[in-house]
Amino acid sequence: xxxxxxxxxxxxxxxxxxxxxxxxxxESNTNMxxxxxDDDPKNPYNWPTSRKWALTCLAAFATFLTMMNGTMATVAHxxxxxxxxxxxxxxxxSYWIVTTWALGGACSALFILPLAEDFGTRPVFLSTYxxxxxxxxxxxxxxxxxxxxxxxxFAGGCAAILANTAAGVAGNVWSxxxxxxxxxxxxxxxxxxxxSMGPVMGAAIFQSLGWRWIGYMQLIWFAALFxxxxxxxxxxxxxxxxxxxxxxxxKGNDSVGSEKTATTSTSSLRNxxxxxxxxxxxxxxxxxxxxxxxxxxxTIGTLFLFTQSVEQVFMEIYDWSVTQTGFVxxxxxxxxxxxxxxxxxxxxxxxxxxxxxxxxxxxPIPEARLYMAVFGGVFGISGGMFTYxxxxxxxIPWIAPxxxxxxxxxxxxxxxxxxxxxxVDAYSHYAGSAMxxxxxxxxxxxxxxxxxxxSMYNNLGLNWASTMLAFISLxxxxxxxxxxxxxxxxxxxxxFMNEMTEDGSKRSDDMV
Numbered sequence: 001x002x003x004x005x006x007x008x009x010x011x012x013x014x015x016x017x018x019x020x021x022x023x024x025x026x027e028s029n030t031n032m033x034x035x036x037x038d039d040d041p042k043n044p045y046n047w048p049t050s051r052k053w054a055l056t057c058l059a060a061f062a063t064f065l066t067m068m069n070g071t072m073a074t075v076a077h078x079x080x081x082x083x084x085x086x087x088x089x090x091x092x093x094s095y096w097i098v099t100t101w102a103l104g105g106a107c108s109a110l111f112i113l114p115l116a117e118d119f120g121t122r123p124v125f126l127s128t129y130x131x132x133x134x135x136x137x138x139x140x141x142x143x144x145x146x147x148x149x150x151x152x153x154f155a156g157g158c159a160a161i162l163a164n165t166a167a168g169v170a171g172n173v174w175s176x177x178x179x180x181x182x183x184x185x186x187x188x189x190x191x192x193x194x195x196s197m198g199p200v201m202g203a204a205i206f207q208s209l210g211w212r213w214i215g216y217m218q219l220i221w222f223a224a225l226f227x228x229x230x231x232x233x234x235x236x237x238x239x240x241x242x243x244x245x246x247x248x249x250x251k252g253n254d255s256v257g258s259e260k261t262a263t264t265s266t267s268s269l270r271n272x273x274x275x276x277x278x279x280x281x282x283x284x285x286x287x288x289x290x291x292x293x294x295x296x297x298x299t300i301g302t303l304f305l306f307t308q309s310v311e312q313v314f315m316e317i318y319d320w321s322v323t324q325t326g327f328v329x330x331x332x333x334x335x336x337x338x339x340x341x342x343x344x345x346x347x348x349x350x351x352x353x354x355x356x357x358x359x360x361x362x363x364p365i366p367e368a369r370l371y372m373a374v375f376g377g378v379f380g381i382s383g384g385m386f387t388y389x390x391x392x393x394x395x396i397p398w399i400a401p402x403x404x405x406x407x408x409x410x411x412x413x414x415x416x417x418x419x420x421x422x423x424v425d426a427y428s429h430y431a432g433s434a435m436x437x438x439x440x441x442x443x444x445x446x447x448x449x450x451x452x453x454x455s456m457y458n459n460l461g462l463n464w465a466s467t468m469l470a471f472i473s474l475x476x477x478x479x480x481x482x483x484x485x486x487x488x489x490x491x492x493x494x495x496f497m498n499e500m501t502e503d504g505s506k507r508s509d510d511m512v
Contacts, residue, residue, distance in 0.1 A: 034242070042245075044236050045175040052173045056183045058233055059166035060190040062125075065225075066132070066159040067194025069218060070101050070446075072202035073139070074307040075326040076211035083211075084145035092308060092454045097152045099447040102304070104156030106443030109164065109436065120240025121172070122233060125165045129229065132158035133222055140215025160443070163191060172236035181347050188417050189340040195303055195446075196332040196409065199310075203326025278433035279440065286496060288426060288483070289434055293441040295476045296419040299381060299412045301445030302469065306332060306405065308453035313388075313462055318398050331402045335384075335409025339376060342410065343417050346372035350421075359488055366425050367487040370480050373418025377477025380411015382470045389466030415477070426497050434496075 035043050044052075073080070077094035080086070086093045135155040142148045170183035205214050235241055282289050310329055314320045320328075346369075353368035384407030391400035419438070427434035457465040483490065491497040 042241060044173040044238055044241070047173060054232065055169050055173060055234065055236060056186065058229065059169040060183075060186045062166045062229070063163040063187055064190035064194040064197070065222070066162045067191055068198040068201055069136075069155060069159050070098060070105075071195055071198030071304065071307050072205075072214050072218070073097055073211070075199050075202040075322055076206045076214060078322060079206075079211050080145075080148075084148075086145055088454075092451060095308065095450055097148050098304065098307070099451060100149050100153040101156030101159070102443045102447035104153040104158075105160035106440050106447070108157035108160045109439045109443065120235050120237045120243075121165055121168055122235040122240075125162060125233060126230060128158050128161045128165070129222075129226060132162060133219065133226070136215055136219045136222065140212050140219060163194075164439075167191075169236050172238065181343075185340055185343045185417060188420065189336060189413065192300070192303065192409075192413055192416065193333050193336045195300075196306075196329060196336060199307055199326040199329045200333070203323040206326070207323040278430065279436035282427070282430065282434050282496060283437040283441075286427075286434075286494060288490060288494070288497070289423065289437060291476070291479055292419050292423050293438045295377070295480065296416055296438050297441035297445040298449075298472065298476055299377075299415045300442040301449035302381065302385075302408065302473070303332065303412055304446040305450045305453050305469075306408075308450045309457055309466070310405070312454070312457045313392050313401060314398065316462070317392055317394050320398075328398070328402055329405065331405040332409035335380075335406035335411075336413045338406070339380070339410035339413030339417075342372060342376075342414060346414065346418065365487075366422065366491070367483045369422035369425060370418050370483065373415045373422075374477055374481055376411035376414025376418070377473060379407075380414060381408050382411075382474040382477060384408035384411060385466050385470035385473060389463045389470060392462045392466070426491065430496050 039046060041047075074095070077088075077092075080097075081088050081094045088094055132155060135151050135158060138147050138151040139155065142151070167184075167187045170180055170187055174180040174183055202214050205217050209217075235244075283293060284290075306329060311322060311325045314325045314328060315322070349371050350364050350368040353365040354362055357363055357365045359365075384404045387407060388401050388404035391404060420435070423434050423438060424431040453465075456468075459465075460468065
């Protein structure tokens with residue numbers, strides 16, 4: 001994964017959706033206390049490897065579980081519509097519970113999550129966890145549809161904070177790019193596989209217990225896991241640990257404390273304004289970020305789209321039940337695991353590109369991040385959607401379109417991983433803002449793209465609807481190949497990207 005900050009920095013990277021931020025407060029805070037030495041045992045980079053892996057696995061598991069919350073209820077939409085008298089004759093109104101969930105995630109990712117940098121990972125994670133538990137209750141006991149729609153908005157906001165605050169663990173405890181690559185890829189796998197696994201788990205619960213138990217079961221396992229996270233999910237953000245040390249040292253000195261509080265308040269307000277506006281500025285002025293956002297957002301949106309299209313395809317062609325259509329989406333998860341394993345090849349291609357780099361000798365070529373992403377987009381997502389389209393016939397066994405889902409799942413992980421790595425590399429000091437724009441786009445596509453699925457597949461037909469999606473994916477996957485030829489020129493002309501060359505030599509030192 002990308003070097004989000006200087007690996008010797010005392011703060012360490014913080015978190016953002018599928019990436020890490022470099023907060024303005026960290027960049028400008030020259031009065032931050034430092035570690036006693038490079039070998040300070042309190043520094044998360046110096047923790048035992050076993051402790052690092054324990055926290056990494058806890059973080060990835062939290063991401064997986066919270067992302068499942070977004071799609072678990074989709075398999076029960078027929079019964080939910082019947083209970084609350086929701087008509088789906090001309091529009092999939094039952095999907096609003098996922099739309100508002102994704103919109104809540106977009107809002108918290110863009111406006112609330114950056115505030116976590118001032119408080120540390122642990123307190124934000126645990127407090128949000130408790131709020132999330134509260135919003136799981138109405139998902140099980142709601143007496144009207146409006147309750148579900150509204151409370152799902154806040155649950156989605158909490159889920160985004162939980163998933164992405166935990167994501168910061170990889171950057172906070174692993175000091176080099178080589179050591180971070182596997183932990184960060186585990187986070188991305190958990191993020192995407194959780195969304196795809198939701199219908200599978202939801203189908204199992206719905207078939208055995210009913211739709212309300214989808215909420216009850218989540219409430220049970222999240223409540224049971226809270227003590228685990230309370231006792232074992234330690235603070236990993238270096239700046240928070242150092243701040244706590246500074247408070248301990250300053251205890252009893254009221255004048256020093258009040259002066260620091262006033263300075264911090266002014267700085268936090270200024271930095272909050274910058275954090276909230278910079279993602280949109282980057283998105284509107286940077287063509288590379290604009291295309292990257294569309295590419296990654298369409299990919300994530302496609303995974304959510306399958307919660308609707310798989311039902312239409314498999315129920316209409318093979319006369320499957322709604323629970324069976326939930327189970328078959330396990331093929332997407334299998335594909336995502338395959339894509340995760342291919343990320344090791346992507347890392348190898350990136351690191352071996354150093355021998356061909358004439359711009360910054362000894363450093364990898366930035367665009368090498370996109371090699372496997374383009375491959376995944378063309379042969380995985382686009383190829384999978386073409387296959388999904390033209391194997392959707394009654395005389396073709398169901399395993400054929402299921403394999404297509406696997407292809408799309410594998411390609412999606414390669415695309416999102418490649419885009420994430422490249423954007424963070426390319427925008428270096430502005431990585432947090434750049435990834436904030438990408439994450440917001442992903443949530444918006446996840447919210448609204450599936451709403452068009454019902455009409456699209458009805459009007460265009462099962463074959464041509466998927467074919468249109470395949471063509472869109474093909475175009476989005478081929479556009480980044482232009483960076484293979486003109487990447488150096490594009491970066492030189494960008495106000496936000498031209499610092500990448502200056503950081504190239506340092507990044508090469510952080511590889512190992």
